[in-house]
Amino acid sequence: MTRRQGLIAILWLWSAALFVLPLIIVLKISVAETRLGVPPYTAFFDAAHHVTANTENYSRLFTDSLYVKAYLGSLKTAFIATLIALLMGYPMAYAIARAPAHRRDLWLLLVMLPFWTSFLVRIYAWIGLLRPSGIINTVLQALGIIDAPLHMLNTNGAVYLGIVYTYLPFMVLPLYARLEKLDASLLEAARDLGATPWRAFCAVTLPLSMPGIVAGCLLVFIPAVGEFVIPELLGGPNTLMIGRVLWNEFFTNRDWPVASAVTAVLLILLVAPIVWVQRLQARGDLAP
Amino acid sequence: MSAGAPATLRVADVTKCFGAVTAVDAVSLDVRANEFLCLLGPSGCGKTTLLRMMAGFEAPDSGRVFIGDDDMTATPPHARPVNMMFQSYALFPHMSVEGNVAFGLKQEGLRGEALNARVKEALAVVELEGLGARKPHQLSGGQRQRVALARCLAKRPRVLLLDEPLAALDKHLRERTQRELTALRHRLGISFVVVTHDQDEAMAMADRVAVMDRGKILQIAPPRELYERPANRAVAAFFGDVNIWEGEVVAGNKVHCAALQIAFPVTDLLPVGSRVEAAVRPEQIAFTSIDALLTGVVSDVVYRGTASTYFVRHAGGAVIRVARQNSGPETFQRGDTVGLSWPTSAVRVLTS
Ligand SMILES: Nc1ncnc2c1ncn2[C@@H]1O[C@H](COP(=O)(O)OP(=O)(O)OP(=O)(O)O)[C@@H](O)[C@H]1O
Ligand SMILES: [Mg+2]
Numbered sequence: 001m002t003r004r005q006g007l008i009a010i011l012w013l014w015s016a017a018l019f020v021l022p023l024i025i026v027l028k029i030s031v032a033e034t035r036l037g038v039p040p041y042t043a044f045f046d047a048a049h050h051v052t053a054n055t056e057n058y059s060r061l062f063t064d065s066l067y068v069k070a071y072l073g074s075l076k077t078a079f080i081a082t083l084i085a086l087l088m089g090y091p092m093a094y095a096i097a098r099a100p101a102h103r104r105d106l107w108l109l110l111v112m113l114p115f116w117t118s119f120l121v122r123i124y125a126w127i128g129l130l131r132p133s134g135i136i137n138t139v140l141q142a143l144g145i146i147d148a149p150l151h152m153l154n155t156n157g158a159v160y161l162g163i164v165y166t167y168l169p170f171m172v173l174p175l176y177a178r179l180e181k182l183d184a185s186l187l188e189a190a191r192d193l194g195a196t197p198w199r200a201f202c203a204v205t206l207p208l209s210m211p212g213i214v215a216g217c218l219l220v221f222i223p224a225v226g227e228f229v230i231p232e233l234l235g236g237p238n239t240l241m242i243g244r245v246l247w248n249e250f251f252t253n254r255d256w257p258v259a260s261a262v263t264a265v266l267l268i269l270l271v272a273p274i275v276w277v278q279r280l281q282a283r284g285d286l287a288p
Numbered sequence: 289m290s291a292g293a294p295a296t297l298r299v300a301d302v303t304k305c306f307g308a309v310t311a312v313d314a315v316s317l318d319v320r321a322n323e324f325l326c327l328l329g330p331s332g333c334g335k336t337t338l339l340r341m342m343a344g345f346e347a348p349d350s351g352r353v354f355i356g357d358d359d360m361t362a363t364p365p366h367a368r369p370v371n372m373m374f375q376s377y378a379l380f381p382h383m384s385v386e387g388n389v390a391f392g393l394k395q396e397g398l399r400g401e402a403l404n405a406r407v408k409e410a411l412a413v414v415e416l417e418g419l420g421a422r423k424p425h426q427l428s429g430g431q432r433q434r435v436a437l438a439r440c441l442a443k444r445p446r447v448l449l450l451d452e453p454l455a456a457l458d459k460h461l462r463e464r465t466q467r468e469l470t471a472l473r474h475r476l477g478i479s480f481v482v483v484t485h486d487q488d489e490a491m492a493m494a495d496r497v498a499v500m501d502r503g504k505i506l507q508i509a510p511p512r513e514l515y516e517r518p519a520n521r522a523v524a525a526f527f528g529d530v531n532i533w534e535g536e537v538v539a540g541n542k543v544h545c546a547a548l549q550i551a552f553p554v555t556d557l558l559p560v561g562s563r564v565e566a567a568v569r570p571e572q573i574a575f576t577s578i579d580a581l582l583t584g585v586v587s588d589v590v591y592r593g594t595a596s597t598y599f600v601r602h603a604g605g606a607v608i609r610v611a612r613q614n615s616g617p618e619t620f621q622r623g624d625t626v627g628l629s630w631p632t633s634a635v636r637v638l639t640s
Contacts, residue, residue: 191366204380208382
């Protein structure tokens with residue numbers, strides 16, 4: 001076995017042990033039924049060696065509107081949050097890429113700075129900022145700008161804020177990597193050929209940064225769809241996201257089979273955009 | 289092109305500094321209608337900076353840029369009727385060859401058939417018909433260069449600015465493209481400003497050459513005049529080989545060179561006693577056995593194919609370079625004692 005094959009073998013083992021195997025277990029549980037006991041689901045074969053598997057859990061996902069709504073809610077929330085992150089992250093990445101070389105490292109460091117503190121701590125900090133007696137409300141009231149505290153915590157807005165805040169660096173970094181490589185003479189050529197600065201941006205910068213846009217959007221969208229902590233801590237009672245449903249099925253209802261089915265469908269929802277992007281890339285539709 | 293033709297592009301007393309570096313220092317320059325002008329100079333002398341100010345990518349610290357009769361000093365690049373071909377070609381990698389050529393025309397609002405016709409025409413000029421659908425990365429270096437040229441020509445600019453357009457091409461392709469560029473100029477009737485640091489290239493293509501050094505223009509003249517009548521030592525040294533001797537003007541309109549221990553006549557009328565430099569091209573010096581101006585010993589011979597360069601050491605220590613065609617029967621060897629002479633008209637007196 002060559003060195004190269006050895007390295008690839010490690011990769012295969014890694015994904016087999018940490019992805020394929022757990023996935024198989026999840027799929028197996030998702031076709032079982034609940035029962036009282038340990039483990040809390042029926043075995044794959046019954047005493048007479050007959051397969052007990054059935055797809056009832058899956059049909060429940062599509063008949064009970066709660067699940068469909070939660071999936072749609074998650075997709076919508078993730079989509080809007082990704083869009084906001086893109087609109088905020090693009091100008092940031094652009095500004096950093098255009099900054100003088102000695103400044104760029106500092107700006108990048110500032111973008112990544114939040115990672116130095118635990119994610120949970122930072123979300124709790126937002127609670128401290130947003131809650132009715134929190135810092136923002138206290139300051140606004142002290143300044144006489146508002147009479148009664150604003151209701152900011154436990155709203156959908158707070159969920160968007162939390163997701164955008166948490167995942168913005170994942171948008172900025174791939175965009176920056178792409179924009180920084182962009183040959184400045186291409187923009188000058190566009191200007192020289194008669195394009196206004198805005199047209200030159202649309203015709204040259206934007207298409208050439210498309211791979212960065214796609215990478216950034218996937219990196220924000222995928223974790224945002226399955227996000228549990230942010231809607232749980234910042235969201236309100238009507239924030240319906242699939243991560244919360246999953247948690248409830250698993251820990252509150254102790255219905256492992258349904259929780260597993262929810263997970264399996266979620267996985268398909270997330271794999272679809274990745275496969276789509278990979279096919280675009282293979283066809284060369286994304287700029288070189 | 290006549291000397292009195294109006295300027296299509298005029299740079300008037302333009303200065304540009306980058307921090308402590310004065311890249312372009314009070315340069316004035318006219319580009320005449322349908323002229324082929326070369327900017328020639330060593331690396332870092334400000335050629336690109338001057339070109340970029342013509343295109344509008346750098347704003348001069350002082351001075352003005354006129355295109356036609358209009359002051360365009362403050363006009364942004366997209367509104368100037370000139371086009372620049374970048375040294376890296378700067379082709380849009382995500383567009384086809386046709387897309388690249390069409391880009392500039394679309395900015396003018398051209399669409400449909402009119403657009404296609406202009407794109408075809410431009411690709412035909414550079415003989416790239418049939419490659420329109422390819423992406424730049426599917427082209428050879430020479431083909432890319434042609435696409436970049438076609439993209440500029442399609443816009444029908446009044447002046448075409450080219451920054452070292454041939455630097456990336458191999459010798460054969462370079463010579464062919466040189467001929468094609470000059471031919472294009474005659475066919476299309478537009479002015480060319482070409483940056484180069486290759487004096488042979490400048491001499492081969494240009495109507496006039498502007499020799500630059502450290503941000504200043506030393507001399508602007510047709511190639512022949514630059515070669516035969518350089519304004520100063522730097523220009524003389526830039527074009528080919530030259531012998532330069534310091535001397536003093538003595539009576540009888542002669543220059544006395546201490547290093548050569550002789551006085552020889554010059555054509556220029558100069559005040560007696562002034563210190564000057566005398567320049568003589570190696571190929572103007574002849575070997576002779578009668579009426580020699582001076583004698584010396586051949587110390588080295590460098591064979592260059594059609595000609596050879598002889599290094600002749602004079603008794604006073606000076607080494608004189610003599611170029612001689614290799615077609616004649618007699619040759620000289622190292623160690624031979626030879627007599628040298630040159631016609632009075634060959635001596636160019638440099639003041640400064
Ligand atoms: N954007 C810039 N910032 C700082 N200095 C610059 C900039 N552009 C050019 N310079 C400086 O100005 C001077 C002239 O540069 P320029 O590029 O015009 O030279 P050039 O004659 O084109 O040289 P080359 O033949 O190497 O291309 C150089 O000293 C260069 O370092
Ligand atoms: Mg240059």
